Amino acid sequence: MNFFEYQRQARKRSVLYVFLFCMAVICIGLALYTLTVWVLQGDKLSLRTWWNKDVFLYVFLGTIGFIGLASLYRILSLREGADAIARALGARLVDPSTKDLKERKLLNVVEEMAIASGCPVPRVYVMDDEPQINAFAAGFSVQDAAICVTKGALENLNRRELQGVIGHEFSHILNGDMRLNLKLMGVLFGIFALIVVGRFLVRVGGASRGRKGKGNAGVVLIGLALMLVGAIGYFFGLIIQAAVSRQREFLADASSVQFTRDPEAIGGALLKIARIGSRVEAPSAAEVSHMLFGARANLSSIFATHPPIEERIRRVSPELLRYLKDENLNLETDSERDEGVSGKMVGYGVVGFEGGRTISGRMHDEIGKLDETSLRSARDILKNIPEDINRALESSVDATFLIFAMLLDENEDVCARQMKILKEMAPHVRRYEGSIRKLDYSSKIALLDLATSRLRNLPDDAIAEIISLAKQIAMADMKLTVFELAFLCLICMRLSRKTGQAKRERSSALLLSASAVLLGVIADAGSPDDVVSAKKAFEHGMKVLCNDPRRYMQKVRKIEDVDQIEEVSQSLMVLASASDNVKAKVIRAVEECVKFDRKITRDELVLLRLVGLVLGVPVPLSFVGA
Amino acid sequence: MVTLIVILALVVLLVIVFVAIYNNLVTLRNTYKNAYAQIDVQLKRRYDLIPNLVETAKGYLQHERQTLEAVISARNQAFTAAKAAAENPGDPKTMASLAQAEGVLGGALGRLLAVVEQYPNLKANETMSQLMEELTATENKIAFARQFFNDAVLNYKNARERFPNNIIANMFGFQDAAFLEATESEEERKAPKVKF
Numbered sequence: 001m002n003f004f005e006y007q008r009q010a011r012k013r014s015v016l017y018v019f020l021f022c023m024a025v026i027c028i029g030l031a032l033y034t035l036t037v038w039v040l041q042g043d044k045l046s047l048r049t050w051w052n053k054d055v056f057l058y059v060f061l062g063t064i065g066f067i068g069l070a071s072l073y074r075i076l077s078l079r080e081g082a083d084a085i086a087r088a089l090g091a092r093l094v095d096p097s098t099k100d101l102k103e104r105k106l107l108n109v110v111e112e113m114a115i116a117s118g119c120p121v122p123r124v125y126v127m128d129d130e131p132q133i134n135a136f137a138a139g140f141s142v143q144d145a146a147i148c149v150t151k152g153a154l155e156n157l158n159r160r161e162l163q164g165v166i167g168h169e170f171s172h173i174l175n176g177d178m179r180l181n182l183k184l185m186g187v188l189f190g191i192f193a194l195i196v197v198g199r200f201l202v203r204v205g206g207a208s209r210g211r212k213g214k215g216n217a218g219v220v221l222i223g224l225a226l227m228l229v230g231a232i233g234y235f236f237g238l239i240i241q242a243a244v245s246r247q248r249e250f251l252a253d254a255s256s257v258q259f260t261r262d263p264e265a266i267g268g269a270l271l272k273i274a275r276i277g278s279r280v281e282a283p284s285a286a287e288v289s290h291m292l293f294g295a296r297a298n299l300s301s302i303f304a305t306h307p308p309i310e311e312r313i314r315r316v317s318p319e320l321l322r323y324l325k326d327e328n329l330n331l332e333t334d335s336e337r338d339e340g341v342s343g344k345m346v347g348y349g350v351v352g353f354e355g356g357r358t359i360s361g362r363m364h365d366e367i368g369k370l371d372e373t374s375l376r377s378a379r380d381i382l383k384n385i386p387e388d389i390n391r392a393l394e395s396s397v398d399a400t401f402l403i404f405a406m407l408l409d410e411n412e413d414v415c416a417r418q419m420k421i422l423k424e425m426a427p428h429v430r431r432y433e434g435s436i437r438k439l440d441y442s443s444k445i446a447l448l449d450l451a452t453s454r455l456r457n458l459p460d461d462a463i464a465e466i467i468s469l470a471k472q473i474a475m476a477d478m479k480l481t482v483f484e485l486a487f488l489c490l491i492c493m494r495l496s497r498k499t500g501q502a503k504r505e506r507s508s509a510l511l512l513s514a515s516a517v518l519l520g521v522i523a524d525a526g527s528p529d530d531v532v533s534a535k536k537a538f539e540h541g542m543k544v545l546c547n548d549p550r551r552y553m554q555k556v557r558k559i560e561d562v563d564q565i566e567e568v569s570q571s572l573m574v575l576a577s578a579s580d581n582v583k584a585k586v587i588r589a590v591e592e593c594v595k596f597d598r599k600i601t602r603d604e605l606v607l608l609r610l611v612g613l614v615l616g617v618p619v620p621l622s623f624v625g626a
Numbered sequence: 627m628v629t630l631i632v633i634l635a636l637v638v639l640l641v642i643v644f645v646a647i648y649n650n651l652v653t654l655r656n657t658y659k660n661a662y663a664q665i666d667v668q669l670k671r672r673y674d675l676i677p678n679l680v681e682t683a684k685g686y687l688q689h690e691r692q693t694l695e696a697v698i699s700a701r702n703q704a705f706t707a708a709k710a711a712a713e714n715p716g717d718p719k720t721m722a723s724l725a726q727a728e729g730v731l732g733g734a735l736g737r738l739l740a741v742v743e744q745y746p747n748l749k750a751n752e753t754m755s756q757l758m759e760e761l762t763a764t765e766n767k768i769a770f771a772r773q774f775f776n777d778a779v780l781n782y783k784n785a786r787e788r789f790p791n792n793i794i795a796n797m798f799g800f801q802d803a804a805f806l807e808a809t810e811s812e813e814e815r816k817a818p819k820v821k822f
Contacts, residue, residue: 101755108763115664116770118657118778159762261773 164266198226541593
């Protein structure tokens with residue numbers, strides 16, 4: 001369902017609930033009328049004698065009129081301007097000429113969303129004493145409106161998420177939710193007034209009986225009837241009001257997506273609320289609870305003014321839900337996300353290549369989640385890249401030299417052979433050799449990723465030449481190491497034109513054989529000199545994916561042949577196009593395979609890294625029992 | 627007598643529906659026309675902002691003279707094109723050249739933003755970060771103004787083409803409206819180089 005459909009659905013449902021609300025008021029009138037007729041006629045009440053025009057006129061219309069007048073009184077007394085509400089909550093007006101960067105950003109975001117929703121720009125307030133994330137819109141018309149955010153929202157949300165929140169509030173303004181809720185609150189007060197009047201009558205009736213010695217049973221009875229019917233009505237009224245409010249929240253979330261065209265804007269903000277909370281301490285916050293962005297307090301579900309946060313996230317952006325389940329996840333901080341680095345960083349937040357550690361815990365639970373450590377190590381990796389290499393990344397020619405330089409062998413003889421293959425490029429490549437040798441494997445893979453992204457715009461024949469040269473250089477010693485395999489696979493995948501437009505692969509036979517190729521290589525990397533245990537590891541991993549792993553046994557191959565590069569990168573491309581579910585399964589199979597001998601070798605880590613990068617699943621530092 | 631009343635009531639009802647549809651169409655048409663003006667306002671804002679941004683960046687970006695010059699010349703071209711377009715609004719030729727100039731400017735700005743990312747000193751400069759924020763906001767506003775225009779056109783089109791509105795729309799000459807296509811030029815389509 002897209003956001004327009006969600007909006008339509010929410011609108012339809014809130015109309016239904018408002019109708020129910022009106023029906024509830026009518027039912028109160030009818031209930032009181034029926035009670036009166038019943039008392040007047042004794043217990044001979046039947047459908048035929050139920051109708052009594054005079055009683056109906058007095059009781060039914062009287063009740064409705066009473067509720068109506070009480071509502072009107074309440075609505076008029078509540079009807080304050082937007083600024084009065086904001087001030088009552090202790091909010092401070094943001095100076096339109098502010099020099100504070102955060103406030104400037106807020107004002108700009110509000111202006112942007114005003115344009116996106118076609119509203120005039122409202123006044124903007126900040127609640128300085130609220131550390132948690134929330135926001136509300138006040139005002140009964142588009143012209144007289146104010147938007148107020150908490151300090152916590154200003155500090156914790158990045159620009160994009162702030163847009164999502166403000167877009168949500170604009171929907172409340174645009175759709176007249178404040179007015180709608182004011183009316184509901186007024187009518188609820190009218191129903192409540194019935195209870196108050198009833199209690200008054202009971203007390204007066206009871207007191208007069210006490211004093212005079214003989215009861216005024218009639219008054220007490222009327223009072224009790226009013227209290228009973230009023231209480232039932234009030235109860236249902238509250239439930240319906242909350243239901244309306246929840247529909248308006250869905251509507252506002254969907255509208256926010258319409259305004260920003262970015263489900264992750266509001267989704268990210270909701271995710272942060274799930275973590276940090278949305279409590280508002282200001283005492284008069286209850287009156288605007290339905291206008292707030294997040295729930296003010298936790299209420300049981302039928303009285304809640306806001307839908308559960310998971311449901312809201314699921315509707316705007318289901319992919320974000322998987323982050324919700326992880327309690328320990330630290331969302332990236334503003335700067336990273338604003339710079340758009342995080343997407344790239346995720347891939348780099350990976351194990352250092354010390355190797356030989358035993359695994360503890362379930363690996364795939366950890367894979368795919370970001371944590372602070374891996375982000376930090378990703379930043380370190382990027383920082384460690386020396387200046388000359390950094391500069392080389394700017395041009396595609398130098399980036400090509402970098403790629404070749406990373407493939408140079410340490411052995412002098414082999415290196416000389418490689419230089420021959422490079423011909424006139426040799427001196428340029430040599431230039432980078434020194435700085436690259438200092439990098440560890442994990443920085444090298446990160447660097448390769450950056451370098452290949454620089455080459456993507458080259459013409460096809462140039463790319464084909466780079467790939468074939470890289471293969472020749474790698475095979476100069478007639479051997480294919482795991483690192484070279486991973487390296488060349490990554491080059492092939494990153495530079496292939498087909499990756500971007502690959503169709504989602506659904507054929508399970510193809511996916512299975514692709515996974516088998518991958519597992520075969522990993523099994524061999526795990527125990528390079530022992531075919532039997534490699535086969536056992538392979539079987540162990542493959543069991544996750546299919547029932548008869550033995551069928552694929554011939555895929556366990558020694559890493560030695562150039563053709564394997566093509567085969568593995570083809571398989572990776574197939575897996576990269578698979579659905580998230582399939583990817584998760586493949587990762588689990590890889591985990592089982594790697595874990596089989598209770599050891600992770602460096603080669604296994606290199607491949608793990610490759611799989612993570614290619615499938616877009618970060619493989620963080622923490623799963624190695626460090 | 628009764629038939630007369632029924633017929634009269636039906637006629638009155640029809641007139642009310644008729645007026646409601648007509649007024650709705652007028653509102654929607656005015657909304658999208660106003661939305662178009664909004665885009666123009668934001669484009670002007672961008673022209674005013676750019677010289678300031680470049681002035682601040684100049685001191686730090688000695689080696690990026692080319693990028694800065696490209697931004698300034700693109701800005702001046704777009705400014706001239708916008709003036710021409712304002713004199714002959716709706717002329718397809720001037721509109722096309724404005725769209726093209728805007729595309730070039732967008733591309734040049736994108737590259738400047740990417741370059742600024744590479745200079746930590748410049749990024750830390752307070753005036754610069756203020757200006758960057760303003761520029762980001764203006765870029766967003768232009769995009770959102772376009773988006774709102776297209777949303778408004780969509781609403782108008784939906785209202786205009788539905789039955790029975792289409793009868794009234796045709797009777798009173800409510801013209802069809804066109805969406806604003808993305809003005810992506812070759813320049814704009816080039817992803818800005820981002821370096822870490």
